[in-house]
Amino acid sequence: MSDQPETYSAAAEVGAVRKRRSRLERIGLLLKSAPPSAWFGMIVVTFYILVAIFADVIAPYGEAEIHPEPFAPWSEEFIFGTDQIGRDVFTRIIYGARNTMGIALATTLLSFLIGGGLGLVAAINRSWLDQFISRAVDVLMAIPSLIFALMLLSIFGSTVTSLIMIIAVLDATRVFRLTRAVAVNVAVMDYVEAARLRGEGLGWVMRREILPNIMPPLVAEFGLRFCFVFLTIAALSFLGVGIQPPTADWGSMVRENASLIQFAQYDMTAAITPLLPAAAIALLTVAVNFIVDWFLHKTSGLRDEH
Amino acid sequence: MAGNGDKTVGQMGRDARLNAVLATILKRLGLGLATLFVVSAIIFSSISMLPGDFTEAVLGQSATTETVAAFRKELGLDKPAPLRYLDWVGSVLQGDLGTSFSGRNASGQDRSREVIDLVGPRLWNTLFLAGVTALIAVPLALFLGLTAALYRNSAYDRIVNAATLTTISTPEFFVAYILILFLTSLWPVFPSLANVDATTELGERLYRVALPALTLTLVIVAHMMRMTRAAIINLLASPYIEMARLKGASQSEIILKHALPNAWAPIATVIAFNLAYLVVGVVVVEVVFVYPGIGQLMVDAVTSRDIPVVQACALIFAATYILLNLTADIIGIITNPRLLHPR
């Protein structure tokens, strides 16, 4: 054993000093370490986003343009044929990407605004307000959200606005629970107490002390909630009470063309047509799930204690 | 004397134990009832949130003032809300769920049906489908979840995980249509329409619900298996499991003797959660297979804005959901050693 230096110097103590890197370098490094599943997810999501943004450019026809032949087979003119009233399926899948994803994104953002905001306030406040919101959320969550959504839609009607509002409010309950839970864990930290002892206001404590520390789980949850909202809207549209025609939407497209499946023995391409939008939904949710899985693994680190 | 004294002590112990468990169960029951009360109030008040012109929508444009007034009176809209609520709860408890909106017209002729007659047979159909699914899905999912947890990170675990992750990312109707494509269109094994009625024989009934049940099973098993795996892994990470291992217990002893007695509560929660999920999944699957269940009824009622039917269905779904969660919590309470053996 070599002798330890007798003189003690605080500055000489070993700390795990990280190499400083710019944000761009860090993102580059992060991407390099991504597993194939995450790569797959990121490519798929990027592709979907591009399709949604450039829908007007890519789509060969107008969103609600009706052609003379309903249920036309796959051809050069209509890549995936036409639907029950003669609209081009390929065009509607492209516009469906924009509509379905856009509405799901708006809904998820709104639910995070409501649920996340209230969750933060409840976690810091911990008084009657916290009690009140928490109990209200308990009750809302005591009813399956699809059933609740169905009931509310029957009252307010199936417009895009009411769809977004209803699902956002119902989904905000789950966002609230998560935000509150992770924020409470941070709010009991000594550094939050230190900030309060210093005399900092609620705004500083929320913005500077708590929010930066709960971002990773919230980002992951955003991905998962987006999937859930996306599937809920697709299910509602499939049931005929979600996004209404003539707006192109993947859920309702499945329902409208479902009868084609029985012709599988005669024309396989026709039978696949209603499955295309369903596959588009599934592919996106799988892709997002893969990214979230990787992100969670990265941020939680899955550390083993020893 | 000594024996006598011992008996009294034992008696007191048992009483204290019963009291602690009973008190906790009663508390939980009270909470469940309170939730049901609030939920029923929300469902009830939905009718008051309807826009004012809904009578026109129900009765038609040409409805006379008298017909509208009579309809409003029948709904009790002329009475104060709390009173109407009590009336409503009272009749629901007696099995009277009100009268459907459909079948009415402007002339005041009323061919509408009692909600209970609409809901009754369909509720039975839905319970049948859910029951068949649960019988297959619950044991299968528990087995898969348990084995995946025991052989964590093995190839088996990874395959099951990837498969279930894909399944839960997929809309129920996609699973359903793929099954239809393969099992009815390409290879006609099962019927694609699950039309049953009261006269259908049990064997025939089982044959017709095979595809809907299979669809639901796939979806539920995926969710349930993942949750079971997580719960078991969490349990196996407890220090007392490591202690058992260091005391020389074999793998089977660890599972059966040390993990299982503590696993009832988490497993009950997983089962209840997924049966509740089944209740929701049933809606979409019933629509796909045109199965005459309560879920399809509700969707139809939402489309035609037949509020009494929607209310009845929502109440039934919510009550089932609350009841399932209540059951899981009570199982957790009666298997908790801290409550069974208070200090």
Place this chain on the structure above:
Amino acid sequence: MSTETNGSGDILLEMRDIRIDGYSDERWHDIIKGVDLTLRRGEIMGLIGESGAGKSTLGKAAMGYTQPGCRLTSGSILFDGIDLVAASDEEKRKLWGTRIAYVAQSAAASFNPAHRLIEQTVEAANRRSIRSDADSRADAVDLFRSLQLPDPETIGSRYPHQVSGGQLQRIMTAMAMSPRPDLIIFDEPTTALDVTTQVEVLAAMRAIVEEFDTAAIYITHDLAVVAQMADFIKVLRYGEEVEQAPTRQMLSQPEEAYTKSLWSVRALQKPEIKGEDMVLTIDNIDAAYGTLKVLHDVSISIPRGRTVAVVGESGSGKSTTARVITGLLPPMSGSVTFNGETLPPKLKDRSKDQLRRIQMIYQMADTAMNPRHTVEEIIGRPLEFYLGLTGKEREARVIDLLNMIELDESFMDRLPSELSGGQKQRICIARALAAEPDLIICDEVTSALDQIVQEGILQLLLRLQREFNITYLFITHDIATVKAISDEIVVMFQGKVVEQGLKSEIISPPFPDYTQLLLSSVPEMDPDWLTDLLKSRDA
């Protein structure tokens, strides 16, 4: 570095060149870097080291067990001639619980909540049919009795949550002893206990190990505790052996500088000075959490520029007292007077200047700093908030403060995760200092740190006190630290002040009963301490 033991008995356990890796941050790190260990029958080895030294990992490896997330990369383990590295799981299971037993740190978590204590006690012996079930149960009762458990006949029929932590730890010792193993691994068995309970558990464990002449490895970070238990001591640091020697020799003539440094805090001595000018007095405070009353009529006076240490066991109310002073917990009755004026009981009613003058330093520097803020932001915030310093002025003052705590400006843009434990605590001190306070409340500030770092922090605090005439309220359970740095001592027990006075008055007789119990229960660096204490308590 020879193994200087009595050398008479035959070798029970022999470990050669043990190397173990642990998996974290997505790669393997070496935890144990080639350690040898030899233990003879009936011997007790003390294995000591700071947290992270790898002593617990090494202790479990002695059973042939590696935790999930760890792997043995090289080395040999021979237990009574059996090769534990080559042995199958089945062969190892036959040894575990019967010939090698394990006593865990947290008894509360290590007992299965679903089974009665007696069932768990006899489980291992019954599995290998060492004796009949009835004999095992009778034997367990005997063991409970020798471990001085209350109601030995019936305590076994209780469930784990129905008995106290100290009792559970003794029952776990009985569980380990039940099959009469050749070797017991004690993994920090008394760390979670209060000092007064620790003494009883230590005495019981030592007596029973001596009675059956069982070999043992006793793992702890507390040198004074291990001195009572072990025949010889092995010191570990960063997964390597520092030195090994018989207990008495190790205590009187440690060879390595690191081992010597483990004693250093005890060498620090500050002469007490009486203070007259009171900076803070709290009078007749009653306080409660909800309906649970935790402080009863507490009055304490703190003289300016002095250090007042508050000592007591967990639950004595010492941290609650700090919460009342800072305004986090408004008291039910009583008042806090600071610099001659009465402080508003609630935090939000206090002025910025009042808040500035009382600062706090926490036990865990890790959780006391926001992991997303840099050192400059952490120290700079109070400068900006209280003193209105911004830009260059603020930066210059931050560098000043860093120099004061013996660090330099290269630390400015580091995050807390890039600092060592001692550096983190120094940054916390700088943050408190930045507010230019009159009073700093130090809540167990050194108890999470390595010994040598502790000494550095304590010396820094004393120097700052001399330079700026700062007052410290020092909350701790560590009597050695108290003796080293305090002027006055307050002893608390169950929410009441037992005694307050100058250090010399408190730590010399005559003592009130509780102070006597508390002071006498603190283990001393003397192998005969426990024996003498038990003799004097019997008398």
